[in-house]
Amino acid sequence: MxxxxxxxxxxxxxxxxxxxxxxxxxxxxxxxxxxxxxxxxxxxxxxxxxxxxxxxxxxxxxxPRVRTASRLAVLRRDRYECAYCGQHAETIDHIVPRSQGGPSDWFNLVACCSRCNHRKGNKSLNQLGWTLSFTPGPPTxxxxxxxxxxxxxxxxxxxxxxxxxxx
Ligand SMILES: [Zn+2]
Structure with missing residues (x-):
């Protein structure tokens, strides 16, 4: 009705x-x-x-209400796909590492597999020569x-x- x-x-x-x-x-x-x-x-x-x-x-x-970028919310936004290699992601990564002042927000967090997460460590994308295929942001x-x-x-x-x- x-x-x-x-x-x-x-x-x-x-x-x-x-x-x-x-x-x-x-x-x-x-x-x-x-x-x-x-x-x-x-x-x-x-x-x-x-x-x-x-x-x-x-x-x-x-x-729209903007939710906080929790681990689960970021994984869901990225459909559990690693932002760097496309494999199944089980964790999240700070694109700009926290040690370099990277914030924990929708723009700096992406889903990441444990292998890439380990390889990336505290390095930035520039240092590794890695690129992102999309621009992260709040989910629509x-x-x-x-x-x-x-x-x-x-x-x-x-x-x-x-x-x-x-x-
Ligand atoms: Zn990966």
């Missing part, structure tokens, strides 16, 4: 109760894109329950909340598909 809300640029923004969605539509803040078969009856009217609505004006999405979690819904409604699928492809 929930409604998917798209931002004016068609990206998924939130999931709200259908009542909230109806209020947005009746106040001309949003337009219905897809309706479900359910009919909602009030004292004076009846409506199709909106399945997907789109905001009439673009709003700036809420900034703008749409994490979508995963909180085990089974997205059928009517949402076309819009979530668009989101998956353009992500």
């Amino acid at each position: 929930r409604t998917l809300v798209l931002n004016a640029g068609y990206e998924p923004l939130a999931v709200v109760s259908y009542r909230r969605a109806l209020v947005l539509v009746l106040n001309e803040k949003a337009t219905v894109l897809s309706e479900s078969d359910d009919v909602i009856r009030t004292v004076s009217d009846s409506y199709q329950r909106p399945a997907v609505i789109i905001l009439n004006r673009y709003i700036r999405p809420p900034a 979690q703008q749409y994490r909340w979508l995963k909180d819904f085990d089974r997205p409604a059928v009517e949402w699928q076309p819009y979530l598909g668009y989101w998956e492809k353009t992500r």
Whole structure:
């Protein structure tokens, strides 16, 4: 009984109760894109329950929460692949070693296998002549909340598909 809300640029923004969605539509803040078969009856009217609505004006999405770069969080971001050799990573590495002032943040931590970790020791990439194939940073979690819904409604699928492809 929930409604998917798209931002004016068609990206998924939130999931709200259908009542909230109806209020947005009746106040001309949003337009219905897809309706479900359910009919909602009030004292004076009846409506199709909106399945997907789109905001009439673009709003700036809420900034994603940035989590701390824990060992597990870095391994997950890098899908357990060593940043240097691509093998299975079981540990994390400071790109700029801590002994050289390297911070423990999303920009300086990467997943690393124990072999590379051992070889790298306290040396910097320059000293070793190693390169990184990507620029580390905080994981994107703008749409994490979508995963909180085990089974997205059928009517949402076309819009979530668009989101998956353009992500
Ligand atoms: Zn490695």
